[in-house]
Amino acid sequence: MRYARVSAGGRAVWGRVGETDVELLSGSPIEGDAQVIGTVPRDTALWLPPVVPPVFYAVGMNYPRHIAHAGAAVPDRPEVGYRANNALTGHGSPIVRPAGVEGRFEAEPELVAVIGRTLKHATHDDARAAVFGWTIGNDVSARTWQHQDRSFWRSKNSDTFKPMGPWIETDVDALAQTTTLRVNGEQRASFPTGDMVFDPFDHIVEITRHITLQPGDVLWMGAESTCQLEPGDTVEVEISGIGVLSNPVHPEGNHPS
Amino acid sequence: MRYARVSAGGRAVWGRVGETDVELLSGSPIEGDAQVIGTVPRDTALWLPPVVPPVFYAVGMNYPRHIAHAGAAVPDRPEVGYRANNALTGHGSPIVRPAGVEGRFEAEPELVAVIGRTLKHATHDDARAAVFGWTIGNDVSARTWQHQDRSFWRSKNSDTFKPMGPWIETDVDALAQTTTLRVNGEQRASFPTGDMVFDPFDHIVEITRHITLQPGDVLWMGAESTCQLEPGDTVEVEISGIGVLSNPVHPEGNHPS
Incomplete structure (x- = not known):
């Protein structure tokens, strides 16, 4: 469904x-x-975004090729960070590039697990049973701000930087799919969705050692590849068996401050 | 009120x-x-926590004496991070120290601004008018995890690590008050609440250059001093003119995982 x-x-x-x-x-x-x-x-x-989560979890380095490309160490255990609900926007709505952003302004195509029940101290079986369904996220990132700032507050959480959708698919083997990133209809990346260091269930088990997950919480699973976005582009993230999340990129208008 | x-x-x-x-x-x-x-x-x-925020903002290094003590650089502009709603608990409810936590397990007494309206591209006057009221937060932190992990996910966001309350005070000059931290009735710290590098209104102006604040969002303003907590303690954060946030500290029970 x-x-x-x-x-x-x-x-x-x-x-x-x-x-x-x-x-x-x-x-x-x-x-x-x-x-x-x-x-x-x-x-x-x-x-609209298919859910507004009580808590918005996001995994960082989680695809071996991305980690190797970044020259980073392979994580030895699952960890999560956070994104913010103000940044969510739906399928078809614009990603707005802020006036102050120059340089690398990138899309990151991600699988998203949507939690369906209250959960703590979960086993792997509990974790599988607790996922309501799957959707698609685009973790839009302004790299200059990401490198300048102490946190990801504006680099990854400015308004419209987190397209999510178009819907939640409840009947799919999400880890057996293919993630494809396209800009203006041209393919920029394609990778096996499930080629992760730690999968969503590994993360849920680890998170719930200390944290109660709640219905509607989302867990964004990271990306293997990224690509540059420019105003005027349309970016699509497709995950086979789930759907296509498509968003145009707009420049920000002028503001008094 | x-x-x-x-x-x-x-x-x-x-x-x-x-x-x-x-x-x-x-x-x-x-x-x-x-x-x-x-x-x-x-x-x-x-x-209960006096509000469950759409987005939970937290300021890090914001008191000159805390920054000097940490040997950190004084921020040249306001920045924010995030905390997570699962960690919220109310006045009187226990802070649970997880079984795996050893060493420094600390309280951080903080002023909290509660946003009352939707706000973007705010002036300082807009920012003042947008604060609905003020409450008190205790940014409980497990330092070993804070140093081991790539994010603050469990060090600052484990269940019960974010007591907030007891209420929102709408009629107080919050920056003219005194923050006091007590454990088992003994004073451990006392500092001028408003002795900040950047005040809440500075932060709101900066945040809303890129982010829409929403009614119910909270902004935790950082702490000047911290103190150690042990199971069996009762920790109180008082901000004059607002109230007293009091919580007992419990050890975690045994869990199968």
């Missing part, structure tokens, strides 16, 4: 995505039984 | 805190006009 959040009548509404329509739901499918309350044609849907 | 969230009938309910009672409210005072729907005696209230 594919679940999304769309804008309907000015509100964020959960939906079940079919071939031609999105059935609007009375509540969150993560929380329980949601009833169908209407439909919108799929090709006119305004897609 | 003092606003809190308390547990009533198994639900989280907003309340207005008086001398002897907490008036329960129909909704969030940050969002608009909430109606009184009941009362509970103040001395029996079960205090």
Whole structure:
């Protein structure tokens, strides 16, 4: 099943995505039984981030080729960092490059696990059972700020820097898929989605030794490859079996400050 | 006015805190006009974190004496990091020291600004008008993990590591107050709350150059001093004009994993 959040009548509404329509739901499918309350044609849907997480977890160095390229050490245990909800935006909405950003402004195509239940001290079996479904993330990064700043606050968390979507796919073997990154229709990268140092379940087991995961939490799994983005581009991240997350890149307008 | 969230009938309910009672409210005072729907005696209230933020911002090095003590460079501009909502706990609830933590396990007493409105590209005047009120945070930190790990994920974000409360005070000149840290009734630190390199309004102006702040976001402002905590201790953070945040420290029980 594919679940999304769309804008309907000015509100964020959960939906079940079919071939031609999105059935609007009375509540969150993560929380329980949601009833169908209407439909919108799929090709006119305004897609929102498919979930706004209580906590937004992100894995850094997690693909062997990325780690080798960066000259970094291979992690000996799973660790996570954080991203911020203000940066989330949906499929089809613009990524805005801030006026002050120059140089490398890059896309990072990532698999995202969406947590479906409250979880602590999880076994691997618990971890597998706790994933509600899978979506796609683009961890847009302004490298100059990433190198200048003490944290990733603006380099990875400026408004619109975290496209996520288009939907959550509940029936897919996510680690057996292929991740593809395209700009203006041209392929820039393609790699096996599951070629990770530590997979999502390894991370969930480690995180929940100390932390309670909650329904709706998301775990972004890192990327093997990146590519440059320029205003005017359209960037697509495809994960086979899940879907395509597509966003245009816009320049920021002028602001008084 | 003092606003809190308390547990009533198994639900989280907003309340207005008086001398002897907490008036329960129909909704969030940050969002608009909430109606009184009941009362509970103040001395029996079960205090929750006074807000669960959409984004949880935290300032690191921000007090000159702390920076000098750490041998760090004085920041030349405001920056922020993040903490995670799973770690929040309320006034009176235990801080649980994980079984794997040894060595320095410390309290950091912090002023917290609670954002009241949506805000981007703020001036200093906008920033002042956007603060709904002030509360108190204790940025509990496991230093061994902080030094071992690539991020602060478990050193500062394990469950119960972020006591916040007891309430939000809307009528106080927060930067003119005194912050006091006590363990088992003994004073361990006392410093002028406002003796910061960059104040909350400086941070809000800088953050909102790139990031939209939202109602309920919190900004923890850093600490001048820290002190060691042991299981069995009770730690209090007082900020004059706001209140006292008190939490017992418990050892973690045994877990199968």
